[in-house]
Amino acid sequence: MPRNLLRDTQMREKRRRDILDAAASVFARRGLLTKIDDIAVEAGRSHGHVYSYFKSKEELLLAVIKRGQDIYGEQLQMALELEGKASDKFRYIASKVLSQESNADSYMVLLQAIFTDLLDDEEKQKIRQRGKMNRQLLIELIKEGQADGSVRQGDPIQLATLFATLIQNLMLLKIREYEPANETTIDLLIQMIGP
Amino acid sequence: MPRNLLRDTQMREKRRRDILDAAASVFARRGLLTKIDDIAVEAGRSHGHVYSYFKSKEELLLAVIKRGQDIYGEQLQMALELEGKASDKFRYIASKVLSQESNADSYMVLLQAIFTDLLDDEEKQKIRQRGKMNRQLLIELIKEGQADGSVRQGDPIQLATLFATLIQNLMLLKIREYEPANETTIDLLIQMIGP
Amino acid sequence: MPRNLLRDTQMREKRRRDILDAAASVFARRGLLTKIDDIAVEAGRSHGHVYSYFKSKEELLLAVIKRGQDIYGEQLQMALELEGKASDKFRYIASKVLSQESNADSYMVLLQAIFTDLLDDEEKQKIRQRGKMNRQLLIELIKEGQADGSVRQGDPIQLATLFATLIQNLMLLKIREYEPANETTIDLLIQMIGP
Amino acid sequence: MPRNLLRDTQMREKRRRDILDAAASVFARRGLLTKIDDIAVEAGRSHGHVYSYFKSKEELLLAVIKRGQDIYGEQLQMALELEGKASDKFRYIASKVLSQESNADSYMVLLQAIFTDLLDDEEKQKIRQRGKMNRQLLIELIKEGQADGSVRQGDPIQLATLFATLIQNLMLLKIREYEPANETTIDLLIQMIGP
DNA sequence: GATGAATGAGTATTCATTCAT
DNA sequence: AATGAATGAATACTCATTCAT
Numbered sequence A, B, C, D: 001m002p003r004n005l006l007r008d009t010q011m012r013e014k015r016r017r018d019i020l021d022a023a024a025s026v027f028a029r030r031g032l033l034t035k036i037d038d039i040a041v042e043a044g045r046s047h048g049h050v051y052s053y054f055k056s057k058e059e060l061l062l063a064v065i066k067r068g069q070d071i072y073g074e075q076l077q078m079a080l081e082l083e084g085k086a087s088d089k090f091r092y093i094a095s096k097v098l099s100q101e102s103n104a105d106s107y108m109v110l111l112q113a114i115f116t117d118l119l120d121d122e123e124k125q126k127i128r129q130r131g132k133m134n135r136q137l138l139i140e141l142i143k144e145g146q147a148d149g150s151v152r153q154g155d156p157i158q159l160a161t162l163f164a165t166l167i168q169n170l171m172l173l174k175i176r177e178y179e180p181a182n183e184t185t186i187d188l189l190i191q192m193i194g195p
Numbered sequence E: 001g002a003t004g005a006a007t008g009a010g011t012a013t014t015c016a017t018t019c020a021t
Numbered sequence F: 001a002a003t004g005a006a007t008g009a010a011t012a013c014t015c016a017t018t019c020a021t
Helices: A005-033 A036-042 A047-051 A057-080 A086-099 A101-114 A121-148 A156-175 A183-193 B005-033 B036-042 B047-051 B057-080 B086-099 B101-114 B121-148 B156-175 B183-193 C005-033 C036-042 C047-051 C057-080 C086-099 C101-114 C121-148 C156-175 C183-193 D005-033 D036-042 D047-051 D057-080 D086-099 D101-114 D121-148 D156-175 D183-193
Strands: none
Touching: A005 A036, A005 A047, A005 A057, A005 A101, A005 B005, A036 A047, A036 A057, A057 A086, A057 A101, A057 A121, A086 A121, A086 A156, A086 A183, A101 A121, A101 A156, A121 A156, A156 A183, A156 B156, A156 B183, A183 B156, A183 B183, B005 B036, B005 B057, B005 B101, B036 B047, B036 B057, B057 B086, B057 B101, B057 B121, B086 B121, B086 B156, B086 B183, B101 B121, B101 B156, B121 B156, B156 B183, C005 C036, C005 C057, C005 C101, C005 D005, C036 C047, C036 C057, C057 C086, C057 C101, C057 C121, C086 C121, C086 C156, C086 C183, C101 C121, C101 C156, C121 C156, C156 C183, C156 D156, C156 D183, C183 D156, C183 D183, D005 D036, D005 D047, D005 D057, D005 D101, D036 D047, D036 D057, D057 D086, D057 D101, D057 D121, D086 D121, D086 D156, D086 D183, D101 D121, D101 D156, D121 D156, D156 D183
16 A cells, blocks of 8 residues: 655654754763664664664764754854844854754764764865855854954954854853853853954 | 882883873874773773773773863963963963863863763762862953953953863864964954953 | 455465565575565565565575475476486486576575574474475486486485485586586486496 | 793684684584674683684684685695595595585585675685685596596596585585485495596 | 783664554 | 554674783
C-alpha cells in the first residue's frame, strides 16, 4: 500500500530537526564526548533511530554546527535590515543573540570543533568559511557605524572580531550561570565600541 | 652510598612538570578526547610512566587546569605590582598573556572543562573559585583605573569580565591562526575600556 | 466480487520463488553475512516484504538450501532415467549441472551451512539426510556402471563421493572464473571414473 | 628498566602464532561470522589482547589464510623433493595433507574468503596469486608423472586442478565426519589420476 | 623507576525483526 | 499486501588502568 509521500517527507524533516535540536543541546553540555545514546535519549528515541537520519556521529556534529552558523547568520542579516543607527543594530543583535539559549549551545560546539584537532581539515575549512561570511556582515555594520558616527574609528576587521567575541562569550557566561549578562552589560558593550 | 634524596625529589618534580607540559598541549589540541598515550608520546615516555606521576586522567586534567590558572594569576599579580597608570598595567597584561602560546592551551582546556558536564560539581567549584580570585585581581585594577581616570566608568565586575573575555579569546584566535592579534589590537582593546 | 483464490495463491507462490532466487544468489555471494535487505533489494522489494513470506532469516536460508538440494536431486533422477551406458549418464549429469549457475550458488551456500557451527544440529541433520539421498542416487549409478563395465571397480560409496566432489567443485571454480571447466574437463572426469 | 629485548620479541612472536592457531580453528568452524571474542576465548585471552597483535578482524583473517597457503605450499614442496615415481609423491601429498586437521580448517576459511564478496578485490588477488603458485607445483608434478608413466595423459592444468580439488574436499568431508577418507580412498584417488 | 602486555568496561555502529500506516 | 520507521541486541574496536618484569 503506497503511503502519503508528502506527509512522509514532512515527518522525516521534522524528526531530523528534532534530532538536531537534541544533539545541539547535548553536544553543548557534554562536548565531543557526547554519546549517540545521550542524544537519542534527549530526543526521546532509540540510538538506532538517530542512525536512520545521520550516517555517523561526525555527520550529525557537522550538521549541528552548520545549522548554528546559519541561524546566527540569519540573525545578523535581520539586524542589518533594520532602520536606524548602526549602534542600535548592534544593540539589537546583542539582545537578540543573548536571549536565545540555543545560540550559546551552538557556539560552545563550534568552539570545540574549531579549536580542536578532531575534525578533518577539510571540514574545518568549511566551518571557517561560513564563519568568515558571518563576520563579513558584522564588518559591514561596523563600517556603517563609522560612517554614521555611532561606532569608534579603527580597523573594522578587528572591531568586528572583538564585538563578536564579546557577545559570544557573554552567551557562554550567561548560560553557565556565571554573570548574568543584563541590559547594563549590553549598554557597556555598545559604549565600548562607541566613539 | 646513600642516594641523593634532594636530587631525586627534584628529578621527580621535573618529570612531573614535563608531563604537565605535554598534557596541556595535547589536551588543548585534542580536547577531553585526549588519550593518555597521546600525552605519553608527547612527553617522550610510555603511558605507564604517566601513571606513576598521576593517579588518573582526571587528576592529570585537573592539575593542568590548576597550573594554567595559577600561572595566569601570577601574571596578573605581576602586572598589579608595576608602577604607573592602570591602563598601562592592562596593556602589560594583554601583551604578556598574548605572547605565550601555553596560555591559549590552558584556556582552551579550561573552557571545555568548565562549560561541559564532564567533571564533578565539586571539581568545577574549585576551578570557578580560582577563576573568581583571578577576576578579583582584575576588578581591583579596574577600580584603580577608574580612580586614576584611565578606565571608563561602569560596573567594575562587568568591565573586568569583558576585558578578561577579550584577551582570552584573542589568544585562541591567535593560536589557531585566525586573526593575528597584534599591537594595534591591544591599542584598540585599551581604548575600549578607556574613558 | 469474490477474489480469484487460485490466482492469489499462485501469485504468492511466485513471489516466494522470486525471493528464494534472490536469496540464493545473494547468500552465495555474501555468505551467511548476507543482510535481509540485500536480498530484498535483489528481489526488487522492501525488507518488510521478505518477512511476509519467511518468518526469519534462518528459515529463508534453510529454504534456499532445501530447494538447491531438491533441484540437484531431480537432475540426478532425470539422468538415471536416461537410456544408455552409466558413463553417458555421468556425462549428462556433469554437463547439466555445470551449465547452471544457480547450482554453484546453492552449493556454496550448502558448504557454508554444513561445515559451519551456525545451524542447529537438528537442521544440519535434515540437510545431511537429503545429501545422503542424493548420493544414494549416484551410488546406484556407480553400481550400474560397474555392472555394464563403464565405471572402474572399487567401493561405490567412495567413487560416488569423489565424483560428486569433483563436479561440485568444478562448478565453483567455473563460476568464480578460475578455470573454465569445459568439455575436455568433463571428458577427463569421465575417464577418471572409467575402467 | 630495560627489558630483555630478544626474549620480548620471541614471546611476542609466539603469542602471535597462538592467536593465529586459535583464529584458524574458529574461523573454520564459524566462518566469517566468527566473533573476535570467540577467537580470544579459544586462545585463552581477552579480546583486547587480540587487537594488540592484529589491527582488525580482517587483518587477522588474511593472516590466517596466508599462513594456511604457505604451509600447504611447503608440504607440496617437500613432496616434490622426494625420490621416486610421481605417483608416489602424490600418494605422499594425499596422506600428508589428509593427516592434518589444520589443513581442513585453512581450506574452509580459504573457500569462504575466495568465493564470497566480503574481501576487497585486491586482497582476493593476492590470495589467488598464492593459490596459483601452489597449483604450479602440482602441475610440475603432473608433468613429471606423465613423463615417468605414472600419471595419465591430459591437460596438466586440468589434472592438477582435479587432484587438488579432490584432496581438499576429502579433508573437509573427513573433518566433518562425513566419510572417513582412508587409505583405500587414497588408493582410488591415485588410480584415478593414473594411466 | 620504566615499560608494555593484558584486561575489560565503554561506545559507535549495524541489522534482524516488528508493526503502524 | 507492502513499506519503511523504530527498536535494541549484538559486535568490532578503543583506551584507561593495572601489574609483572
